[in-house]
Amino acid sequence: MDKYKTDVLVIGAGAVGTAMARELSKLSLKVILVDRLNDVGGDASKSNSAIIHTGFDAPPQSLESSLVVHANPMYDQLCSDLDVPFARTGAVLVAITKEEQAELPAIIAKARANHVYDTEYLTASQVLDLEPEVNPEVRAGLYVPRESIIDPFLLVVAQAENAAANGVEILTDWQIVSLNQDKTAFVAESAAGQIETRFVVNAAGLFTDVISGFLGIKDFQVYPRRGQFHILDKAAPLGVKHIILPVPTKITKGKLLTPTIHGNWLMGPTAEDLDDRFAHQTTSEGLQEIVNGVRKLVPSVKAEFAITQYAGLRPVRNPGGYHIRTFEHLPGYLELSGIRSTGLTSSLAVARYACGKLIEMGMPNKRKEKFISKRKAITCFSKADAETKQKLIKDNPMYGRVICRCETVTEAEMIEAIRRTPGAKDLDGIKRRVRAGLGRCQGGFCGMRVPRILSDQLGISMEEVTKKGPGSEILIGTTKSLRINRNETDSL
């Protein structure tokens, strides 16, 4: 059992936890970030719509609205400092029916109440000028210029890498199974060890109620609201350039169509309230519902454009709303719960706000003399010009070995993804860091070559290579030994 002593323990390495860890790494403190999964990236944080919202439709005067609205402008600087793909595409909200059109003044009023003053009314012809593939029956719309798109996984990885570069220790495969207050410290335990800490930040998303429950806080529950998505082929005959939003309802922002930062499109999500916090599977009904919904906005969309699907679980809190809480009887404990469907965006502001709360509780606030504010992304071979490509190959011949043909990802990029801190440990870690296996063939070609690289770099056997941690091993033995085993079994 490993034993650690730290000033601050952050539980959960999703968007919120990694933003928190980076923010804390600006201070002269010892910080540990843990996650129950075998990689950073979170749960909801890696399976969402990948939109950095403006907060135009957030509940006015709420903590959520304040944090989302203030977070949006922070992305230009952060993404430039940490080399994270980000684009201010803008969104067009589309009203097709008379009833939807009637909602627009209230949405503009909400945007004004949230100080998102650049939201503009569009006539039907203005909508079609901006996005000619929108349903020609459109009656009117809104233009929200600062709604933006990002690579959500790289946002989290980049913050984790930068936090690590600034001294934060990151422990994965570290599920906290108990948390106790012991005089002036807390003691957190996992199967792997024990951490003694003065401050605890609960950023466990869907499991924030479980962590708070360890300390006897039982006044709320979290349940999953599943959102399914289709990812569309880059080559799909679609010209859509903005995020296309429906008129939102009380329950959901609705099913949207959005370009991704890598040149695909996403359509979804559904909004299904479930009990099972591990229900990441997609369903044929949900996927059909998305196609039907999005085709009302953009009729040229077809189910055949999809290359794959996924689902994410929003951590819905009951009672609802963002809750960033401290407790008089638990000095040093900070709970971040209810960060449900805007948390990718708000995480940067949540981290600043939450650090303030820790300082109010007595956390030392001494700035580091030498905070490293920048992080460089892994060089993307496919985006380099011909001259740079030649130089890359000359300096490192592994750039000459294209492993993923759909996305043109080289062995050099994969090796770097594995060697960074925190590095990729499995196929999903590689896929999310450098896009190998995310193209049209979905790993059909590189699926067997990436495990070889993982095996060589991590010093593990091919049978130990997994898709996403223990239990998802890809190979179970060589074909010959299988045949021998089967013969042996047959003869019994």
Ligand SMILES: Cc1cc2nc3c(=O)[nH]c(=O)nc-3n(C[C@H](O)[C@H](O)[C@H](O)COP(=O)(O)OP(=O)(O)OC[C@H]3O[C@@H](n4cnc5c(N)ncnc54)[C@H](O)[C@@H]3O)c2cc1C
């Ligand atoms: C379908 C869908 C669409 C969305 N679209 C958007 C969008 O476009 N824009 C936007 O801003 N937001 C969006 N969101 C919301 C956003 O994804 C979430 O609000 C945000 O990701 C929450 O981040 P988090 O770090 O709190 O949670 P998570 O990403 O869930 O991270 C929590 C982490 O805690 C870890 N953990 C849990 N229990 C333990 C334990 N006992 N020990 C150790 N670790 C533990 C988990 O493994 C997980 O990694 C969407 C969400 C969904 C599901």
